[in-house]
Amino acid sequence: MTELLTNYAAGRWQAGTGNGTPLFDPVLGHALVRVDSTGLDLAEAFSFARQQGGAALRALTYRERAALLAAIVKVLLANRDAYYEIATANAGTVKNDSGVDIDGAIFTLGQYAKWGDALGDVRALRDGDAARLGKDPAFQSQHLSVPTQGVALCINAFNFPSWGLWEKAAPALLSGVPVIAKPATATAWLTQRMVKDVVDAGVLPAGALSVIAGSSAGLMDQLQPFDVVSFTGSAETAGIIRSHPAVAQRSVRANIEADSLNSALLLPGEAPGSEAFDLLVREVVREMTVKSGQKCTAIRRILVPAAVYDAAAEAIGAKLAGISVGNPRNDSVRMGALVSRAQLASVREGLATLQAHAQVLYDGRDRPLVDADPAVAACIGPVLLGARDADAAQAVHDVEVFGPVATLLPYRDSAHAIALAHRGQGSLVTSLYGSDETALAQTALAVAASHGRVHVVTPDVAQAHSGHGNVMPMSQHGGPGRAGGGAELGGLRALAFYHQRTAVQASPGVLAALGL
Known part of the structure; x- marks a missing residue:
């Protein structure tokens, strides 16, 4: 039987009196240790x-x-x-x-x-x-x-x-x-x-x-x-x-x-291939794949001008195609596992819900895993969804899939983009991408009321910014509404x-x- 981890309470290490709950390796599937707090004098x-x-x-x-x-x-x-x-x-x-x-x-x-x-x-x-x-x-x-x-x-x-x-x-x-x-x-x-x-x-x-x-x-x-x-x-x-x-x-x-349905917003006027466009694509892919998308700050909704919707889908999908998924012990693997098979089931269920309202633009689920058995490992490839009618696709503004999943949404104009950002009903973070400092500042103020943090990325901070999803101790972490209302x-x-x-x-x- 695996080791039973003890609890530290009342100034001493104490073992629970029950059999304990096993913790598993989400890639190989075997039990590692057990935890239990049964019988503790709380x-x-x-x-x-x-x-x-x-x-x-x-x-x-x-x-x-x-x-x-x-x-x-x-x-x-x-x-x-x-x-x-x-x-x-x-x-x-x-x-x-x-x-x-x-x-x-x-x-x-x-x-x-x-x-x-x-x-x-x-x-x-x-x-x-x-x-x-x-x-x-x-x-x-x-x-x-x-x-x-x-x-x-x-x-x-x-x-x-x-x-x-x-x-x-x-x-x-x-x-x-x-x-x-x-x-x-x-x-x-x-x-x-x-x-x-x-x-x-x-x-x-x-x-x-x-x-x-x-x-x-x-x-x-x-x-x-x-x-x-x-x-x-x-x-x-x-x-x-x-x-x-x-x-x-x-x-x-x-x-x-x-919960938090965070967004990334590309400002109007940024054409495919522009620095701001490329920065958005890079950050979206990073946020979809770091920790297999299991971050409360990860990008879930990608808001782009309708004119660049197809180009954004192609660019994001092309980068996602380069993400290898599987056993993190293999140096060629870029993205490891979800935390458990139960979490894998939850992600699959959430994906099924979103797919009823959006189409699959890139599907990494069909690619083979590296050094991992799909019948055992809690691994899933990244999935990019898209909904051409961002207003009608209500589920993408309500359901958070806690994994490597994001949805691309087109907007008509700045007012529409801001309204879509607010549709998250309160988020931890939104990131803005563009080169017009005045427009970025105005947009930041416009979305601030429903976000705990606004992360603005311009070409001049391409190498310096801390990342959409990285929580830095200098900045507030938290958000209003569905994000919990905390700080x-x-x-x-x-x-x-x-x-x-x-x-x-x-x-x-x-x-x-x-x-x-």
Whole structure:
């Protein structure tokens, strides 16, 4: 029987009492390890994190907590090779795709370590200047932010077991809030291993970081008023979290990142073969194939002027034809597997739904896999769909296929393109491609209300831009509407979720004594 991974809770490693759920290699099909949290005393785990981990973290200054993040970075770098091996085995990702997850996480931690160090040796943050409460300056109001005296429950999706953990844990720990991580079961191995390495290195106070690698059952029940929950996953699960008594009745703060039908928009006047046209094509292909399209920020809808629809279909299809799919251990493979056979079934079901409203422009499903058995491997080639009537094809604006699938849609004019972008009902990101800076700026403002991030690509940033789907810690990650209404990262803005803003009303002398 495969190894049973343990959970780290209440300051000790604990094995579940059940048989465990096996995690599989999505390419070769065999079981790797098992996870289980049956029988854990969750009340003890949360209490220990709040009382022991929280108190120890809050006793430190921001600069001292930043040093903890820097120490975590060193631990992860020392074990980086092992993480790549786990990602290949459990997530089926090629090396570059594993790097997006693993190295992206390490980079994010490093940034928060740097930003936290600059906050200095204080334990609370000033929020603006003091304001008079009357004509007499003897009594004033100073807003400040202090760490919430609770725990951060971080529930993550299967596609980023490394980055998903650390992009939440970094600002939480820097804020002085202990973290209980619940990774998605299918890829929990990498998360558990990273936490284990950090715990074994002894760089964090006891209770500052915990991991529950098994079922999420009962976790939400443990949340108390000063706790927070940060969730990445499906809109269906997000609805369950929002309606849970912890959130609905006990006012636990919740941050949600859910489904997103992101778009890429080529501005009018860009002819086939222009630099902007080629940049769009390149980015679409990258976003369709990186991590096999299993990214919440991936391009799902491609909006182009009607006059270039056919040329765009041909150009994107030609590049997709060069993508080899199969076993990531083979150096010739450009795109690995979906995370599981269940996810493969979900992608096929979603494709069937979209094909009732769109035609197939490029079909990579018929191409042979490299070093992989199609009866076993959770692999599927990229599929480009198209709908000449973008308004009538309602399903492409409603259904997200979480895999290497995107739909090409023509628009009549700028107003129509903007309207189609908004049809996503709230998205994490849209990217704009063109050369007219004024038109790009106007379009960016026009689509901003329904997007958490607008990524503008012009020929002069062809080599410098960070990528449509790459979430950088300096920029906000989140979006309104169906994208969940949440916000993560964005530099030190991320700390606000883990702090309580308070107005202290007092004399200037008392306010000065706060030491902010």
